[in-house]
Amino acid sequence: MTALLKTRIFEIIESPEPGDWxxxxxxxxxxxxxxxxxxxxxxxxxxxxxxxxxxxFLGFEVFSVTIFTIxxxxxxxxxTENKIAATGxxxxxxxxxxxxxxxxLIDLVAxxxxxxxxxLTIDLRFMRIFRLMRLLKLTRYSPALESFATVIRSESRxxxxxxxxxxxxxxxxxxxxxxxxxxxxxxxxxxxxxxxWWALATLTTVGYGDVTPATLGGKLFGAxxxxxxxxxxxxxxxxxxxxxxxxxxxxxxxLTWRLVAGTPLFSxxxxxxxxxxxxxxxPKKVPPGYTIVKQGKAAHSMxxxxxxxxxxxxxxxPRRLAGGxxxxxxxxxxxxxxxxxxxxxxxxxxxxxxxxxxxQLLDVSPELHDxxxxxxxxxxxxxxxxxxxx
Numbered sequence: 001m002t003a004l005l006k007t008r009i010f011e012i013i014e015s016p017e018p019g020d021w022x023x024x025x026x027x028x029x030x031x032x033x034x035x036x037x038x039x040x041x042x043x044x045x046x047x048x049x050x051x052x053x054x055x056x057f058l059g060f061e062v063f064s065v066t067i068f069t070i071x072x073x074x075x076x077x078x079x080t081e082n083k084i085a086a087t088g089x090x091x092x093x094x095x096x097x098x099x100x101x102x103x104x105l106i107d108l109v110a111x112x113x114x115x116x117x118x119x120l121t122i123d124l125r126f127m128r129i130f131r132l133m134r135l136l137k138l139t140r141y142s143p144a145l146e147s148f149a150t151v152i153r154s155e156s157r158x159x160x161x162x163x164x165x166x167x168x169x170x171x172x173x174x175x176x177x178x179x180x181x182x183x184x185x186x187x188x189x190x191x192x193x194x195x196x197w198w199a200l201a202t203l204t205t206v207g208y209g210d211v212t213p214a215t216l217g218g219k220l221f222g223a224x225x226x227x228x229x230x231x232x233x234x235x236x237x238x239x240x241x242x243x244x245x246x247x248x249x250x251x252x253x254x255l256t257w258r259l260v261a262g263t264p265l266f267s268x269x270x271x272x273x274x275x276x277x278x279x280x281x282x283p284k285k286v287p288p289g290y291t292i293v294k295q296g297k298a299a300h301s302m303x304x305x306x307x308x309x310x311x312x313x314x315x316x317x318p319r320r321l322a323g324g325x326x327x328x329x330x331x332x333x334x335x336x337x338x339x340x341x342x343x344x345x346x347x348x349x350x351x352x353x354x355x356x357x358x359x360q361l362l363d364v365s366p367e368l369h370d371x372x373x374x375x376x377x378x379x380x381x382x383x384x385x386x387x388x389x390x
Contacts, residue, residue: 009074010081027141030071034137037064041131061114061131068111068134075107106136147251151243162235166203169232173199173225180218185211203229256283259306259351263324273365280357286344295341299331301354308348313341314382320345329372330379332358 012023037060044050044057079098080091089097098104113130139145152159174195181189188211189195198211202225213219257278260266266274281304286292292303292310304326312319312327321327331338332355353361362369 006078007081010078013071013074014078014082031138031141033064033067034134034141036060037134038132065111065114068107072104072107072111075104103140106133106139110134110137147244147247151240151247154247155239155243158239159236162232162239165235166232169228170196170199170203173203173221176221177213177218177225180215180221181213184214184218199225202226204233205229252283253278256281256351259283259349263304263306263326263351276364277361280361281351281353284350284352286348286350288344288346290344290348292342292344292348292350293328293338293340295338297338299328299336299338299355301352302326302328302332302358303342304351304353306349306351308350309345310348311343311345313343314339326375330376333372333376 011020012026040057040060050057076095076099080094099108109130110133139149171192174192177198178189178192178195181195189198198213201208201211202222205226207226213222257274260274260278260281266277269277283306293299295313305321305323307323309320309322310325310327312321327340327342328338330336362372
């Protein structure tokens with residue numbers, strides 16, 4: 001019983017499946033709680049609200065800390081269910097390793113200062129800063145923030161090189177303007193560290209205007225630094241944009257791969273073949289009532305149903321296809337127009353195979369060609385029996 005409970009808690013808080021409503025609602029609850037905590041911290045800085053609603057803020061803080069504590073201890077308890085992390089390790093060692101991971105440390109910081117304040121005198125301002133750090137917990141529940149963290153990690157070396165180049169340029173700019181402006185403005189450019197403020201403001205093209213070159217050489221040098229600054233500080237932007245593009249493509253491929261692997265027609269294929277097919281298919285979500293294909297129209301693709309239900313308008317009565325089904329193959333195999341209209345009954349997740357990719361796939365997958373041909377023959381026989389021709 002305990003083992004089953006432990007496994008279920010792990011599934012809910014660590015790796016909920018797409019259809020796991022308990023895991024989905026847990027994530028939503030935690031996101032709302034984190035945002036509410038940040039909102040409460042902001043409101044507490046308004047003295048009038050803090051005095052008038054101090055008891056409410058304290059009660060909400062105790063409630064939040066209780067939830068965060070239970071969450072942390074639960075994660076610490078079930079982390080041994082992670083087969084990869086727990087491979088070949090004693091449960092205590094596995095838990096110690098988990099406690100030192102960035103996610104676990106963020107979870108700990110979210111509530112630990114509250115307990116420390118019971119034994120130590122801590123400035124309330126610092127307490128508020130620690131409470132604001134609960135925002136970092138959103139990285140666990142937000143795919144966007146998770147992607148951002150992944151991009152930062154994957155591009156760390158490139159970003160580090162860009163930062164190094166910018167640091168070198170900063171030192172160079174500060175040193176050179178110090179030589180040019182020291183005699184004219186001994187207070188503003190008293191030393192290279194003093195000059196770094198001007199160099200940083202100029203390189204970032206902020207230009208506060210509190211410190212400016214007065215000599216002709218200083219002004220010309222400042223113009224050059226401004227131009228260099230535009231290019232240099234655009235480097236991280238380009239690096240991150242490339243990283244995000246790569247991450248999005250990777251996530252889309254993984255999503256498509258999972259969708260393909262979950263389709264009965266492809267489930268018997270090995271991982272390599274599924275990956276090849278995933279590169280050919282394009283996921284698409286359609287709302288209820290959406291006409292996917294229309295009878296008599298030219299055919300450009302076939303469709304695989306990952307989830308949802310569609311209605312095929314064929315005599316004597318419409319036929320419904322659910323997840324795992326497919327349609328549109330008849331027109332492509334016979335190179336004819338659509339034989340029926342297909343409409344989404346519910347919201348549907350589809351995989352689309354364009355006609356060019358369809359022919360390529362059949363060329364390299366004879367077994368798939370045979371399956372689709374058999375399905376086409378059965379459906380054509382049903383259409384002919386109902387008195388409908390191609």
